[in-house]
Amino acid sequence: MNRSASAVWHGGLKDGKGTISTQSGAVKDLQYSFGSRFESGVGTNPEELLGAAHAGCFSMALSAQFTEAGLKPDTIETTAVVTLDMLPEGPTITKIHLTTKVTAPGVDKAKFDELANNAKLGCPLSKVLKAAEITLDAQLVS
Numbered sequence: 258m259n260r261s262a263s264a265v266w267h268g269g270l271k272d273g274k275g276t277i278s279t280q281s282g283a284v285k286d287l288q289y290s291f292g293s294r295f296e297s298g299v300g301t302n303p304e305e306l307l308g309a310a311h312a313g314c315f316s317m318a319l320s321a322q323f324t325e326a327g328l329k330p331d332t333i334e335t336t337a338v339v340t341l342d343m344l345p346e347g348p349t350i351t352k353i354h355l356t357t358k359v360t361a362p363g364v365d366k367a368k369f370d371e372l373a374n375n376a377k378l379g380c381p382l383s384k385v386l387k388a389a390e391i392t393l394d395a396q397l398v399s
Contacts, residue, residue, distance in 0.1 A: 352390045
């Protein structure tokens with residue numbers, strides 16, 4: 258399976274701007290710029306989009322873990338905070354912190370922690386992003 262996304266950039270780094278789109282059309286001509294990436298400008302940025310993708314991937318991986326264990330969560334809510342640090346070699350994503358809140362009545366905490374950790378390790382985006390430190394806070398709501 259292949260999925261694609263595209264970006265178009267016009268101009269220089271600081272005065273330019275661009276748009277990002279996805280093959281599915283779910284994201285179409287979403288604006289991004291130096292200001293939206295490194296300051297507080299209008300639009301999105303690659304790190305924000307990566308965080309959304311990682312949160313979605315982890316949530317699905319956790320749901321799969323529940324399914325494989327014969328369990329079914331009611332709700333999985335995940336947030337990913339992507340840290341972009343300025344290192345001597347240039348801007349680098351150094352950390353991704355996942356926070357998930359799961360409503361799953363009847364699931365014990367030890368089993369939940371096992372499933373959440375397995376999802377963190379098994380999520381395809383976690384695998385490809387392992388150059389960054391990936392941490393997880395997982396809360397079970399019964």
